[in-house]
Amino acid sequence: xxxxxxxxxxxxxxxxxxxxxxxxxxxxxxxxxxxxxxxxxxxxxxxxxxxxxxxxxxxxxxxxxxxxxxxxxxxxxxxxxxxxxxxxxxxxxxxxxxxxxxxxxxxxxxxxxxxxxxxxxxxxxxxxxxxxxxxxxxxxxxxxxxxxxxxxxxxxxxxxxxxxxxxxxxxxxxxxxxxxxxxxxxxxxxxxxxxxxxxxxxxxxxxxxxxxxxxxxxxxxxxxxxxxxxxxxxxxxxxxxxxxxxxxxxxxxxxxxxx
Ligand code: SF4
Numbered sequence: 729x730x731x732x733x734x735x736x737x738x739x740x741x742x743x744x745x746x747x748x749x750x751x752x753x754x755x756x757x758x759x760x761x762x763x764x765x766x767x768x769x770x771x772x773x774x775x776x777x778x779x780x781x782x783x784x785x786x787x788x789x790x791x792x793x794x795x796x797x798x799x800x801x802x803x804x805x806x807x808x809x810x811x812x813x814x815x816x817x818x819x820x821x822x823x824x825x826x827x828x829x830x831x832x833x834x835x836x837x838x839x840x841x842x843x844x845x846x847x848x849x850x851x852x853x854x855x856x857x858x859x860x861x862x863x864x865x866x867x868x869x870x871x872x873x874x875x876x877x878x879x880x881x882x883x884x885x886x887x888x889x890x891x892x893x894x895x896x897x898x899x900x901x902x903x904x905x906x907x908x909x910x911x912x913x914x915x916x917x918x919x920x921x922x923x924x925x926x927x928x929x930x931x932x933x934x935x936x937x938x939x940x941x942x943x944x945x946x947x948x949x950x951x952x953x954x955x956x957x958x959x960x961x962x963x964x965x966x967x968x969x970x971x972x973x974x975x976x977x978x979x980x981x982x983x984x985x986x987x
Pocket of ligand 1: 817
């Protein structure tokens with residue numbers, strides 16, 4: 729990447745962060761010109777954050793890729809083999825009302841995986857997870873981390889849309905779980921971020937409310953797992969976005985993307 733491209737990349741990332749921070753209800757204040765011209769960020773409630781907290785660290789997207797040349801571990805599935813095993817799945821009743829299976833999207837080499845709940849209408853029509861309004865917010869979250877959808881992996885606990893966007897039912901979660909497990913095994917990511925109650929409870933086998941699960945590191949089969957709120961919830965409760973941004977900053981630290 730030449731200097732001009734690097735500058736354009738940095739500006740795009742900074743813009744994405746500002747969009748997210750503004751969207752999140754975080755107030756970005758510029759200090760006056762007599763000061764050191766650094767930006768400070770205040771959390772809702774007017775409590776000043778430290779300068780260190782207020783700065784995002786811009787990272788190269790390549791930092792989020794595992795070594796693409798690294799061989800897969802013997803005996804582990806690949807994303808393709810999991811998808812092939814799924815076929816035109818009819819293992820639960822959700823197959824009756826779907827337009828298409830929404831398997832997952834992103835890099836097979838991702839170090840970071842987002843797991844949501846279930847496809848909605850937009851996802852059912854497009855075949856890609858998180859493309860509706862909640863998905864657009866997730867994209868902003870990812871870009872605010874200095875990343876892109878192409879460098880992470882995104883999927884859901886169930887791969888078919890529940891009718892009228894109702895919650896997935898226990899038998900549906902159970903039927904689809906082997907596919908999610910297969911995806912996570914294939915990816916061998918370093919961090920899993922679960923979005924919302926169902927993904928966290930499904931992977932952790934923990935019925936604790938998401939309001940108490942979020943923000944605390946857990947582990948799923950040896951992989952660090954950070955539960956946080958679902959972007960759809962954030963659309964309804966924008967005041968909670970600052971908490972999610974705090975969770976994502978922890979993830980960035982874990983991945984070495986910020987100090
Ligand atoms: S939700 Fe999962 S288990 Fe149910 S039909 Fe779709 S792919 Fe199969």
